[in-house]
Amino acid sequence: MKRWLATLTITTYLSALAFGIACHAMNFALSxxxxxxxxVWDMFCGWSAHEIRYHLVAEGESGNFYRLSPAPxxxxxxxxxxxxxxxxxxxxxxxxxxxNTLQHTDHEPMVRFLLVEESWPKKYNLPDHxxxxxxxxxxxxxxxxxxxxxxxxxxxxxxANHDYISHLQSLAIADNPRLKSDSMRGKPFYAVDPSLRSSxxxxxxxxxxxxxxxxxxxxxx
Numbered sequence: 001m002k003r004w005l006a007t008l009t010i011t012t013y014l015s016a017l018a019f020g021i022a023c024h025a026m027n028f029a030l031s032x033x034x035x036x037x038x039x040v041w042d043m044f045c046g047w048s049a050h051e052i053r054y055h056l057v058a059e060g061e062s063g064n065f066y067r068l069s070p071a072p073x074x075x076x077x078x079x080x081x082x083x084x085x086x087x088x089x090x091x092x093x094x095x096x097x098x099x100n101t102l103q104h105t106d107h108e109p110m111v112r113f114l115l116v117e118e119s120w121p122k123k124y125n126l127p128d129h130x131x132x133x134x135x136x137x138x139x140x141x142x143x144x145x146x147x148x149x150x151x152x153x154x155x156x157x158x159x160a161n162h163d164y165i166s167h168l169q170s171l172a173i174a175d176n177p178r179l180k181s182d183s184m185r186g187k188p189f190y191a192v193d194p195s196l197r198s199s200x201x202x203x204x205x206x207x208x209x210x211x212x213x214x215x216x217x218x219x220x221x
Contacts, residue, residue, distance in 0.1 A: 057116050
């Protein structure tokens with residue numbers, strides 16, 4: 001009986017593994033059912049070596065900058081101590097969050113507001129004693145700030161950029177001598193995404209803001 005159970009377990013595991021490989025190879029039914037999450041090989045594809053934080057920043061007519069998130073009142077933190085702004089990696093709700101803060105605070109007229117992405121290597125999240133045990137170098141954490149999206153003072157989209165990690169990846173690819181040589185010899189190819197054919201602002205090159213950012217909040221009503 002034990003041998004039959006062991007054989008059945010191994011057969012089930014190998015069958016599920018083969019099914020997952022086939023689904024990935026043919027791009028078949030990858031999200032057809034919640035159980036597929038445990039079959040296909042995408043359980044950890046979203047993991048990154050960098051920690052990301054999002055900052056909503058408004059620029060007033062005087063040239064001063066104001067922090068819009070978290071708002072100057074108690075904010076909703078669904079998991080732990082991070083407000084909901086940090087969970088919107090796609091950027092669907094950042095405009096609404098910024099406009100809500102502007103509508104419920106007293107401030108000078110705003111020229112624009114920006115979604116600024118802060119990135120730093122996750123290794124700097126280690127406690128000091130674990131850092132000393134793991135690394136020989138001193139712990140010197142620093143962040144990189146990158147403009148992800150720019151809106152007008154009325155909330156209209158002006159510019160949208162890729163995230164900072166994608167920007168670094170594109171720079172690394174462009175700096176590859178072999179790829180440069182292949183691109184010079186290859187035939188030009190243009191790939192057009194149908195979703196980008198509308199009259200939306202084009203993806204820009206982005207703006208690197210450096211490693212420091214000091215902001216203040218607008219006054220709450």
